[in-house]
Amino acid sequence: MGIVLVDGIEVEVGDNERINGIEAAERAGIDVPHYCWHPGLSVVASCRMCLVEQGTKDPATGKITMLPKVVPACQTPAKDGTVFVTNSDKVAQCRAQVEEALLIDHPIDCPICDKAGECRLQDYHFAHGQDERRADIRPFHSKKREMGETVSLFVDRCVMCTRCVRFTREITGTSELLVINRGSHEEIDVFPGFPLDNKMSGNVVDLCPVGALGDKDFMYSQRVWFMKSHDGICTGCSTGCNISTEENQDRVYRLRPRENMAVNKWWMCDEGRYGYHHVHAEDRLVGPRRKDASGKHAIVEWNTVTAEIKTKLKAAGPLAAVLSPHLTLEEAYLLIKFIRGIDPNAVLALGPVPTIGADETFPNGFTIHAEKSPNRRGIEMLLSHFGGKTLSFEDLTAEIDRGAVRAAWVSGGYKKSDWVSEATAAKFAKLDLLVVQDMFVSPLWNVATYQLPGGSFAERDGSYVNFNGRLQSAKWAIRPPVGAWVEGQLYQRLLERPGLFQGRKVLTELAQEIPAFHLAIGEVPSTGLDLTINQIAQQPTTAATV
Amino acid sequence: MQATDPNVKWIEEPKLGLAGKMYIPAVIGGLATTTKHLFSKKMTVSFPEERPEIGNPLIYRGVHRLNKDDQGRVKCVACFLCATACPAHCIDIIAAPSPWPDRDKYCESFAIDELRCIFCGMCEEACPVDAIELTSLFDLTGRSREEMIFDKEKLLSVYDMTKDAEPMKSKSLGGAP
Numbered sequence: 001m002g003i004v005l006v007d008g009i010e011v012e013v014g015d016n017e018r019i020n021g022i023e024a025a026e027r028a029g030i031d032v033p034h035y036c037w038h039p040g041l042s043v044v045a046s047c048r049m050c051l052v053e054q055g056t057k058d059p060a061t062g063k064i065t066m067l068p069k070v071v072p073a074c075q076t077p078a079k080d081g082t083v084f085v086t087n088s089d090k091v092a093q094c095r096a097q098v099e100e101a102l103l104i105d106h107p108i109d110c111p112i113c114d115k116a117g118e119c120r121l122q123d124y125h126f127a128h129g130q131d132e133r134r135a136d137i138r139p140f141h142s143k144k145r146e147m148g149e150t151v152s153l154f155v156d157r158c159v160m161c162t163r164c165v166r167f168t169r170e171i172t173g174t175s176e177l178l179v180i181n182r183g184s185h186e187e188i189d190v191f192p193g194f195p196l197d198n199k200m201s202g203n204v205v206d207l208c209p210v211g212a213l214g215d216k217d218f219m220y221s222q223r224v225w226f227m228k229s230h231d232g233i234c235t236g237c238s239t240g241c242n243i244s245t246e247e248n249q250d251r252v253y254r255l256r257p258r259e260n261m262a263v264n265k266w267w268m269c270d271e272g273r274y275g276y277h278h279v280h281a282e283d284r285l286v287g288p289r290r291k292d293a294s295g296k297h298a299i300v301e302w303n304t305v306t307a308e309i310k311t312k313l314k315a316a317g318p319l320a321a322v323l324s325p326h327l328t329l330e331e332a333y334l335l336i337k338f339i340r341g342i343d344p345n346a347v348l349a350l351g352p353v354p355t356i357g358a359d360e361t362f363p364n365g366f367t368i369h370a371e372k373s374p375n376r377r378g379i380e381m382l383l384s385h386f387g388g389k390t391l392s393f394e395d396l397t398a399e400i401d402r403g404a405v406r407a408a409w410v411s412g413g414y415k416k417s418d419w420v421s422e423a424t425a426a427k428f429a430k431l432d433l434l435v436v437q438d439m440f441v442s443p444l445w446n447v448a449t450y451q452l453p454g455g456s457f458a459e460r461d462g463s464y465v466n467f468n469g470r471l472q473s474a475k476w477a478i479r480p481p482v483g484a485w486v487e488g489q490l491y492q493r494l495l496e497r498p499g500l501f502q503g504r505k506v507l508t509e510l511a512q513e514i515p516a517f518h519l520a521i522g523e524v525p526s527t528g529l530d531l532t533i534n535q536i537a538q539q540p541t542t543a544a545t546v
Numbered sequence: 547m548q549a550t551d552p553n554v555k556w557i558e559e560p561k562l563g564l565a566g567k568m569y570i571p572a573v574i575g576g577l578a579t580t581t582k583h584l585f586s587k588k589m590t591v592s593f594p595e596e597r598p599e600i601g602n603p604l605i606y607r608g609v610h611r612l613n614k615d616d617q618g619r620v621k622c623v624a625c626f627l628c629a630t631a632c633p634a635h636c637i638d639i640i641a642a643p644s645p646w647p648d649r650d651k652y653c654e655s656f657a658i659d660e661l662r663c664i665f666c667g668m669c670e671e672a673c674p675v676d677a678i679e680l681t682s683l684f685d686l687t688g689r690s691r692e693e694m695i696f697d698k699e700k701l702l703s704v705y706d707m708t709k710d711a712e713p714m715k716s717k718s719l720g721g722a723p
Contacts, residue, residue, distance in 0.1 A: 109650075110625075111623055111625030111627065111674045111675070112623050112624070112625055112650050112651040116625075141648075141649070141650060142650075144650065219643065220624070220641040220642060220643060220651050221641070223625075223626045223630070225630065226626070226630075
């Protein structure tokens with residue numbers, strides 16, 4: 001254990017920890033401004049914004065000897081006896097000068113820059129910069145260059161922190177971006193014919209501390225200060241990256257990664273980042289429909305559906321429920337309760353798990369999984385707890401074909417309509433009663449007796465278990481479109497539970513009932529809970545009770 | 547501030563004489579004001595046949611207009627600062643990349659709900675490019691609520707209507723063109 005002094009505050013540093021001055025100051029609650037340093041990237045100490053005074057404390061005499069010059073905090077190891085001073089006049093002067101140098105040739109583009117409002121240059125200039133501009137340069141507009149399919153570069157806004165260059169070299173290993181020219185002519189660029197087109201390219205926009213790299217998907221669509229950020233979980237694949245869903249007035253404008261060292265660190269893939277457009281798709285289904293005697297579907301009231309569907313399911317005979325891997329744990333739990341409440345011997349099946357290609361791992365260990373659903377593992381854990389007759393989707397289809405099941409409840413929630421084939425849908429068409437919940441028209445939707453439009457990931461409130469057995473909770477970010485009901489709310493109503501659906505309440509109930517989820521009885525931390533630890537700890541207790 | 551504070555200066559009420567106690571100077575003063583207005587120029591006008599004179603159109607806060615640049619394009623760069631500053635939330639902008647090579651961003655749509663507007667002039671103050679200005683047009687009428695939501699074309703036409711009588715304020719106030 002070592003003691004580091006930051007502005008007179010003692011900070012403890014573990015023996016095997018390797019932290020720098022910025023991280024040590026953070027532990028003392030002091031913010032050291034920086035552009036080029038990022039915890040996930042190598043240190044270059046090029047921006048000079050984190051300059052601090054540094055010295056050492058003699059352990060024997062307690063005398064502090066300061067270095068005569070300032071040093072970059074990002075490059076200075078914080079070890080036992082290191083002393084940092086971040087609030088002296090000298091440091092303040094350094095910061096002001098660095099800010100002034102950066103702003104000498106920075107265009108005054110803030111009104112049309114998408115970064116305005118979350119820009120480090122703005123924030124640091126406000127906090128550490130000088131009031132007046134000494135350079136006599138008229139405001140000008142930045143040149144714009146395309147870096148690839150997803151990212152544009154505003155050349156003159158760049159402060160040459162090279163975070164993006166280091167990202168493509170160290171994290172993705174694709175090295176598309178580079179610095180061209182030298183001195184004050186330095187620019188970020190790509191080689192001709194080799195655009196930025198890796199599957200994590202969107203991260204360079206988040207990394208950019210200023211507005212130099214712009215996301216084409218988000219470009220000019222919303223000012224950042226209008227948006228509210230909600231903690232969510234990416235449902236693009238089974239990795240379960242932590243994200244912030246940023247919305248304004250029930251419209252999602254962008255998804256950004258949220259730091260979670262156990263899952264995605266600071267990154268997310270482009271597939272997840274841009275995979276929210278289906279939420280606001282034109283062809284998104286709204287308004288529940290019921291098939292009448294002539295085989296046509298007519299719109300009915302939600303109240304009619306909730307009032308009559310239970311009796312109809314009871315009358316229909318042997319029941320089955322298909323639990324989509326897109327459902328949250330809480331929703332799946334309520335659906336099982338509802339179906340098994342009607343028919344205790346009901347067949348349960350996991351819905352088709354969409355798989356595309358193979359798992360893709362980047363040099364830093366970030367993996368995009370081939371399994372394109374967030375909660376297969378969670379649903380399987382629920383199924384193994386509830387037991388009874390559980391089948392695979394294929395076996396259930398065969399069972400239906402044989403006529404052993406007369407009614408089925410199928411939850412969908414897939415981003416695309418191709419999750420079920422025409423042939424499978426034809427077999428489901430033999431049922432007396434088929435309830436389908438989905439977001440888009442699929443072959444199965446067309447043969448359903450009840451068509452119930454469901455929610456998307458941004459509207460769901462609940463938890464997912466990722467490929468690694470980590471339970472993570474997401475909050476709802478937007479309200480569903482008028483006429484669609486999020487699955488959880490519908491099940492809440494069907495089970496005649498009072499009030500609105502609240503993921504947290506249901507999770508507590510679920511965790512108290514199911515041993516595999518016991519850890520989730522308390523609070524679920526923002527970084528999630530590793531349920532596999534729970535299972536290891538579970539074994540001796542169960543052995544003891546036996 | 548406490549009454550005992552040394553910065554508080556205490557003064558005595560002026561002593562009134564007999565005339566003052568009988569309100570004579572006050573009554574005469576009031577009568578003088580009345581007489582003065584009896585013979586001065588009339589303020590009232592028979593609107594709408596006659597129109598009131600607006601003192602200084604530059605500081606009057608009437609209907610909005612969207613200014614055009616020297617090439618006749620909308621000046622607005624869709625920075626949303628007016629919408630941010632607006633206390634009545636009556637400005638709705640949709641931004642898009644501009645079709646012109648020398649500009650990056652412009653407003654694809656710009657609508658002001660004039661019924662919701664409280665004519666405070668904050669939008670004008672917030673605008674970094676002097677694109678939105680308040681004119682001295684004050685008699686604003688319409689047959690429906692929809693009609694009172696002024697879109698981009700209408701706001702630009704207000705500029706065409708008023709540009710001769712009221713030049714762009716920034717210029718006349720000595721600011722950058």
